[in-house]
Amino acid sequence: MSGREAILLVGGGNMGQALLRGWLADGRAPETIHVVDPDGRAREAVESLGIKASPGRPDSFRPDVIVLAVKPHLVEGALQDYRDLADGRTVLLTIAAGKTIAFYQGLLGAGAAIVRGMPNTPASIGKGITALAASDIVDPDRQRLCESLMAAVGQVVWLEDDGLMDAVTAVSGSGPAYVFLLIECLAAAAVKVGFERDLAERLALATVSGAGAYAMASGTDPAELRRQVTSPGGTTQAALEVLIGDSGALESLLSEAVQAAARRSRELA
Numbered sequence: 001m002s003g004r005e006a007i008l009l010v011g012g013g014n015m016g017q018a019l020l021r022g023w024l025a026d027g028r029a030p031e032t033i034h035v036v037d038p039d040g041r042a043r044e045a046v047e048s049l050g051i052k053a054s055p056g057r058p059d060s061f062r063p064d065v066i067v068l069a070v071k072p073h074l075v076e077g078a079l080q081d082y083r084d085l086a087d088g089r090t091v092l093l094t095i096a097a098g099k100t101i102a103f104y105q106g107l108l109g110a111g112a113a114i115v116r117g118m119p120n121t122p123a124s125i126g127k128g129i130t131a132l133a134a135s136d137i138v139d140p141d142r143q144r145l146c147e148s149l150m151a152a153v154g155q156v157v158w159l160e161d162d163g164l165m166d167a168v169t170a171v172s173g174s175g176p177a178y179v180f181l182l183i184e185c186l187a188a189a190a191v192k193v194g195f196e197r198d199l200a201e202r203l204a205l206a207t208v209s210g211a212g213a214y215a216m217a218s219g220t221d222p223a224e225l226r227r228q229v230t231s232p233g234g235t236t237q238a239a240l241e242v243l244i245g246d247s248g249a250l251e252s253l254l255s256e257a258v259q260a261a262a263r264r265s266r267e268l269a
């Protein structure tokens with residue numbers, strides 16, 4: 001991996017632009033990247049970063065990697081123009097939700113090198129987490145290349161295959177929405193105990209984001225962190241008794257939610 005690989009980004013929307021910002025921040029040269037997007041505004045945004053963009057496939061650009069970042073229902077149509085590149089030399093890194101490696105193999109043939117990724121929204125500020133899975137023929141160099149492209153927007157974990165991708169979608173893909181709901185609920189509870197809405201929202205947001213950052217920075221097991229801030233008979237314990245209850249109320253609710261999301265992800269695939 002040289003850091004000079006030619007990257008063809010198909011789809012320069014929200015996630016595509018987040019990736020571009022990450023790659024540039026990582027020191028990748030703008031001239032090693034080309035973006036295809038039919039949307040004029042997306043192309044303008046890309047060009048404002050100093051990167052070339054076109055509405056269709058560029059004539060003279062032989063990519064080492066095609067990064068596919070279009071909506072899932074547009075994947076099949078978008079890939080029509082790149083079938084000749086599915087020769088195992090160019091790796092296809094796709095982040096379209098729900099589309100399996102087997103789906104791409106059916107479309108492009110078993111000789112296509114495919115890496116499937118599932119990032120999440122915090123990638124747009126470089127704080128995402130992406131799960132990656134590769135088809136059998138992707139060699140270590142191409143795996144490293146895909147990993148470095150996703151690491152530009154956050155952490156990366158590898159799965160042995162993409163069988164657990166629906167579960168990833170249910171945990172870290174949809175997960176930011178669960179945390180946003182927690183912020184909303186904590187703010188609403190703060191209003192009920194007497195705060196103005198603005199102050200309630202500030203307290204809730206800073207508490208959730210600060211606790212997450214603290215848990216990440218400390219590297220300590222969250223259960224241990226919780227014990228450290230829970231004095232016997234104190235205020236935190238009073239609240240946790242409600243949240244945990246005799247039957248682990250919050251845990252079973254979240255478990256049900258994650259299972260519902262995984263089920264839906266399988267249905268949509």
Ligand SMILES: NC(=O)c1ccc[n+]([C@@H]2O[C@H](COP(=O)([O-])OP(=O)(O)OC[C@H]3O[C@@H](n4cnc5c(N)ncnc54)[C@H](OP(=O)(O)O)[C@@H]3O)[C@@H](O)[C@H]2O)c1
Pocket residue numbers: 010011012013014015016036037038039042069070071072074077078095096097118119120121122173
């Ligand atoms: N956003 C997230 O947090 C997130 C998380 C995980 C996975 N993903 C996946 O990432 C993918 C992109 O999501 P997004 O939120 O970035 O979507 P988006 O903002 O709609 O961006 C997609 C872009 O692709 C363009 N496009 C459509 N057809 C194309 C084609 N044939 N060739 C090239 N470009 C084409 C779209 O143009 P038009 O607007 O003209 O159609 C749009 O500018 C999705 O598959 C999604 O499942 C996103």
